[in-house]
Amino acid sequence: MKTQSLPSARAWLVCLLIGVLISGAGLHAAERFDLVINGGRVIDPASDTQAVRHIGVAAGVIEAVSDKPLRGNVEIDAHGLIVAPGFIDLHAHGQDAENYQLKALDGVTTALELEVGVGDLDDWYAQRAGKSLINYGASAGHLAARMRVFGSVDKFLPDGDAAHNPADESQIQQIRRHVEAGLQRGALAVGLGIQYTPGASRWEILEMFRAAAKYNANCHVHIRHAGEQESQSAIAALEEVLAASVITGAPLHVVHVSSMGLRGTPRLLQMIREARTRGTDVTTECYPYTASLTAIESAVFDDGWQQSLGIGYGDLQWVDTGERLTAETFARYRKSGGMVIAHSMPEAMVRETVIDPLTMIASDGLLRNGKGHPRSSGTYSRVLGRYVREQQAMSLTEAIRKMTVMPAERLAPRVPAMKKKGRLSVGADADIVVFDVQRVSDQATYEAPAKPSTGIVHVLVAGTPAVKDGRLVEGVAPGRPIRAPLP
Ligand SMILES: [Zn+2]
Numbered sequence: 001m002k003t004q005s006l007p008s009a010r011a012w013l014v015c016l017l018i019g020v021l022i023s024g025a026g027l028h029a030a031e032r033f034d035l036v037i038n039g040g041r042v043i044d045p046a047s048d049t050q051a052v053r054h055i056g057v058a059a060g061v062i063e064a065v066s067d068k069p070l071r072g073n074v075e076i077d078a079h080g081l082i083v084a085p086g087f088i089d090l091h092a093h094g095q096d097a098e099n100y101q102l103k104a105l106d107g108v109t110t111a112l113e114l115e116v117g118v119g120d121l122d123d124w125y126a127q128r129a130g131k132s133l134i135n136y137g138a139s140a141g142h143l144a145a146r147m148r149v150f151g152s153v154d155k156f157l158p159d160g161d162a163a164h165n166p167a168d169e170s171q172i173q174q175i176r177r178h179v180e181a182g183l184q185r186g187a188l189a190v191g192l193g194i195q196y197t198p199g200a201s202r203w204e205i206l207e208m209f210r211a212a213a214k215y216n217a218n219c220h221v222h223i224r225h226a227g228e229q230e231s232q233s234a235i236a237a238l239e240e241v242l243a244a245s246v247i248t249g250a251p252l253h254v255v256h257v258s259s260m261g262l263r264g265t266p267r268l269l270q271m272i273r274e275a276r277t278r279g280t281d282v283t284t285e286c287y288p289y290t291a292s293l294t295a296i297e298s299a300v301f302d303d304g305w306q307q308s309l310g311i312g313y314g315d316l317q318w319v320d321t322g323e324r325l326t327a328e329t330f331a332r333y334r335k336s337g338g339m340v341i342a343h344s345m346p347e348a349m350v351r352e353t354v355i356d357p358l359t360m361i362a363s364d365g366l367l368r369n370g371k372g373h374p375r376s377s378g379t380y381s382r383v384l385g386r387y388v389r390e391q392q393a394m395s396l397t398e399a400i401r402k403m404t405v406m407p408a409e410r411l412a413p414r415v416p417a418m419k420k421k422g423r424l425s426v427g428a429d430a431d432i433v434v435f436d437v438q439r440v441s442d443q444a445t446y447e448a449p450a451k452p453s454t455g456i457v458h459v460l461v462a463g464t465p466a467v468k469d470g471r472l473v474e475g476v477a478p479g480r481p482i483r484a485p486l487p
Contacts, residue, residue, distance in 0.1 A: 033072040034058045035463060040078025040434060044085060045401035046423035055083065057430040060462035060478075065426060074465075076458055078434050082396070085404040085422050086431035086459065087380045090114050090220070090285060090411075091255055091362035093156070094376055098450075099367055100133040100479065102377040104459050104466045105452040106442075107403075108363075109431035110135040110421060110482060112411075114220040115255045115364070116156065117141025117191030119148060121182045125481050132479030133466050135421075135431065139191035139220060140182025142208050145175045146197055157196050157295045159337075164199045164299065172204045176211050183215040186483035188415055190217050190250070194224040194237070198299050205244055212250035216414045217484070219245070220253045226300075227308040228264040238268055242275050242282060251281040253410060256364050258345055258353040259292040262310060265349050269356055276358075283410055285362035286353045288382045290345040291446065293319070293366070293373035296330075297337040309344050317341040319371050322447050339366075341373060341446055354387055355394040360406045370450040378442025381453035385441035396437065415484050430463035 033056035042053035042065065049065075056064035056072065064070060086109025092099070095113050103111050117139035118124040128136050143158055149171050150162035167175060179190055190212040194205060212219045223237035230236070238254065245252035254260070254272065261268040268284075275282050294300050296316075306312055316325040319339040323329070333340070353359055361383055365376030380403055387393045408422030420429045433456060440455030459467035464478035 031056070031064070031071070033063060033070060035074040035076065035430075035460070036070040036072035037076045037078050037083055037432065037434060037458070038069045040081045040083035042083045042424055043397055043400050044424040045397050046085075046405040047425050049424070050397060053083070055424065055432070057460070057463045060430055060464070062424060062426055062428045062430050065424060076434065078458070080436070081434050081457055082437050083424070083432060083434050084400045085424050085428070086110065086433050086461065087361075087403040088112070088407040088422055089363050089365070089379075090253070090360060090407045091364045093364065093366035094372075095128070095136060095138075097131075097133065098369075099365065099376060100136075101472055102367065102450060102452055103363075103365070104133055104461075104472065105456055106377060106380045107433040107435060107453075107456045107459060108134060108380060109433065109459060109461050109466075110137075112136070112188060112482065113138040113191075114189050114253075115139075115191050115222055116143055116193055117187070117189075118182070119144030119154060119178065121185035121187050125186075125483065128479070129481065131477050133472075133477060134461050134479045135482055136479055137188050137482035139189040140179045140187035142175065142179060142190065142192045142200075143196060145178035145182075146200065148178055149174045157193070157298045159295075159297050159299075161199075163197055166199050166201055167204055172207050175204065176207045179208055179211045180214070183211065183217055183484075184487060186486050187217070188411055188482065188484055189253075190219045192219055193222040194241075195222055195226065195300055196298050198224075198302070202240060205240065206247065209244040209248040209250040213248045218251040218253050218410065218414070220255055222255050223260050225308065226260045227262050227310055229308050232308060234260045234262070234264060234268055235271070238271055242271070242280060245282060246280055251413075252283070254282065254284040255362070256286060256292070257284045257359065258286045258350055262344055263346060263349060265353050269353065269358055272358060283360065284358055285360040286350075287362060287364050287375045287379050288350060288354050288387065289373070289375050289379075290347055290350050291317070291341045291343040291373070292345070293339055293341050293364075293375075295337065296333050296340040301334060309342060311342060311344050315343045317343065317446060319373075339372065351387060351391070351393055354383060355398075357398070359402060360410070361399075361402045362407070367450055372449050374442065374444030374446060374449040377444035377450055378453050381440050381455060382442035384435070384437070385455070389437060389440070415482065417482055430460050432458075432460040434458035
């Protein structure tokens with residue numbers, strides 16, 4: 001403050017008073033942000049913050065986290081609400097407007113397709129540029145690469161030769177080259193769905209891990225088997241990829257651990273915990289539902305599925321009609337193809353897995369024209385409403401950690417952009433969710449999977465409101481590509 005032009009004692013006093021007022025109002029009193037969120041209870045597991053704080057956003061970035069209210073061109077009053085980093089979904093197959101809208105209404109600000117992944121990275125990112133409600137990104141998919149080498153149409157999941165035929169050495173190298181091409185174009189990770197490619201040898205899988213290791217990329221893996229039946233058990237399948245990670249050095253992320261382990265999931269979690277204590281870089285995720293969903297024509301339903309999954313025809317539910325299947329309808333639909341829900345997991349195991357400190361929350365969601373699995377729309381609100389509020393099975397901070405900083409840190413070594421996500425601190429991207437902890441709950445059901453969650457009040461993506469007062473904001477596309485640095 002300049003003082004030479006203030007000669008009198010009275011002027012000095014005025015000056016002093018102004019100074020006190022400014023410092024009392026905090027550093028940012030004179031500042032006006034693009035947007036502020038005032039009065040909410042900020043929960044930021046990364047900085048161990050759980051307190052009423054006021055957040056100032058400018059140019060898509062958090063510029064202030066203050067204990068004093070802030071001024072902004074847009075001011076959101078969050079009194080009585082929780083303010084958290086936007087949720088990061090590491091397993092989001094639905095990568096279009098329909099899915100992004102429902103995910104935003106579930107608090108998700110970043111949806112990544114890392115398990116199945118994609119074939120042509122440049123094309124995939126170009127299709128979404130400037131059009132997406134939330135942030136998006138993908139891995140280089142082993143399934144897509146294998147379908148390409150076996151000359152099959154580029155379906156979501158392989159069938160026929162691309163699923164069942166072994167690849168010879170030259171085909172394995174072609175598949176690996178496709179995967180490496182994706183990594184060179186900024187793929188976030190390598191995605192593998194080994195259960196969908198029973199023809200893929202262990203050597204072929206090792207080659208994909210070697211490709212990932214070369215680019216400092218994780219392998220996000222749907223393991224080779226589900227259930228407890230030996231010798232094709234989830235335990236054997238987990239051993240395969242733990243070994244691949246140790247041999248090659250590629251970090252391993254085991255997707256939807258509960259739909260692979262089924263009743264035996266605690267054993268898979270124990271194996272992962274033990275491997276971590278020995279220095280293996282392995283993590284895992286789950287969704288909070290007792291049923292899975294996949295394509296009925298896929299290898300998951302090859303002969304023996306009843307034994308390995310421990311279920312029968314009546315536990316399968318046809319997505320298009322909601323009907324439960326019989327031997328006859330199963331045979332018919334397996335020929336025509338389509339999505340089927342498998343009710344295969346005990347609730348107690350699902351709860352134990354969701355609250356286990358090891359697991360991140362990830363949806364595995366995919367809706368098409370409103371049909372699919374409720375996890376697409378309700379995963380995050382279901383964890384917050386059912387397991388945190390209703391059952392008090394874990395703390396709110398723990399749940400938010402599993403949805404934010406844990407997934408962000410998993411990708412950060414290869415993807416520096418993720419260091420600015422999953423946290424509410426100065427310099428972080430302004431991807432923020434504001435929700436009512438008393439009301440947040442999933443509404444989607446197996447019969448009505450596209451019902452939006454309730455209680456998610458505001459969602460910001462890069463500082464731009466995507467959800468306001470519980471409703472989608474029309475005509476905005478603030479979602480940005482998340483991509484590993486290009487060479
Ligand atoms: Zn899967």
